[in-house]
Amino acid sequence: MKIIIGSDHGGFNYKNKIIDYLKSQNIEVEDEGTYSSDSCDYPVFAKKVAKIVAQANSDDVRGILICGTGIGMSITANKVKGIRAALCSDLFSAKATREHNNSNILCLGERVLDENLMLKIVEIWLDTPFSNEERHIRRIEMIEKD
Numbered sequence: 001m002k003i004i005i006g007s008d009h010g011g012f013n014y015k016n017k018i019i020d021y022l023k024s025q026n027i028e029v030e031d032e033g034t035y036s037s038d039s040c041d042y043p044v045f046a047k048k049v050a051k052i053v054a055q056a057n058s059d060d061v062r063g064i065l066i067c068g069t070g071i072g073m074s075i076t077a078n079k080v081k082g083i084r085a086a087l088c089s090d091l092f093s094a095k096a097t098r099e100h101n102n103s104n105i106l107c108l109g110e111r112v113l114d115e116n117l118m119l120k121i122v123e124i125w126l127d128t129p130f131s132n133e134e135r136h137i138r139r140i141e142m143i144e145k146d
């Protein structure tokens, strides 16, 4: 699996911690910035990551986006066709959004989550496969329809 990761200044510290974690697990990671804690605009990074993940259109390429709350990242990423970005602050949601929504981007809030919980959310989201159940496939297909 390859992870495309991005943050604004509000998520910069957690981005670095997640990159360290992914590398320790031998998971390939592509860092799309931001590259410092200077103030910047979260939509720039959300769009960059979301477009790469949507274009890859593969279960093996997923994204992680971090900002202060995770909200701006999720709002922006979900505007890109083919993206199912899930803002998670608990383990149940992290697991359920993989099984039910086949989410391809995980959004996190650095100002919301304690570091240990944040890393556990990342771990469970990475490790949980999509259920492939008919009702979930049907509902995901409905997302893309007008």
Ligand code: RB5
Residues within 6 Å of the ligand: 008, 009, 010, 011, 042, 067, 068, 069, 070, 071, 072, 073
């Ligand atoms: C930046 O101050 C903050 O607005 C941003 O990181 C994020 O929380 C937006 O949703």
